[in-house]
Amino acid sequence: MDSITQAVLGAALQGSVLGRIQGRRSLLYGAALGTLPDLDVIIRYADPVSQMTYHRGFSHSVFVLTGLALLLAWLVSWLGQRYWPQKGYRWPRLFLAFWLVLIxxxxxxxxxxxxxxxxWPLPFTPESWAAVFIIDPVYTLPLLAAVLIAGFKGLQ
Structure with a gap:
């Protein structure tokens, strides 16, 4: 999917799970976290075929992303208890939010x-269900509208 769709989905999920704690910032944090797996495009491979083959590899693995969600939840929980104890940052809720956004x-x-x-790293054929176009405004625009409304109206 395109980066805009991934960011909007991340914003919607993190806003849903952490909106009461983080407020509107949850939408921004979720949008950033939702595009994180695509940062593997900065890795240069030998040729265009390798670039296409290895993109959406390790950085899109449910195993790697679950580990990253655990690490992020622990870190934010620790920082939250230390610097913002009144906010209510708790490990299970943070893990759920980060895991949903990443997965x-x-x-x-x-x-x-x-x-x-x-x-990945199991040698399975890449999963491809071919049900959604890479840029799909029918999916993205209603979700974007909901995120924008939440951003302007606020999260309660």
Whole structure:
């Protein structure tokens, strides 16, 4: 999927789970975290075929992203208890939010024709369900509208 769709989905999920704690900032944090798996594009491979093959590899693995969600939840929980104890940052809720934002990224990519290596490093064929176009305004625009309304109206 395109980066805008991934950011909007991340914003919607983190806003849903952490909106009462983080307020409107949860939308920004979720948008940033939702695009994180695509940062593997900065890695240069030998040729365009390798670039296409290895993009959506380790950075889109449910195993790697679950570990990253655990690490982020622990770190934010520790920082939250130390610096913002009144906010109510608790490990289970943080893990749920971060895990949902991170895991839905490769799952959404798996719905495209290009697919993704959900179970890297296991030698499975990349998952590709070919149900959604790479840029799909029918999916993105209503979700974007909801996120914008939440951003302007505020999260309660």
């Amino acid at each position: 839905t990224h490769p799952v959404l990519d798996a719905f495209t024709v290009y697919g993704t290596q959900l179970f």
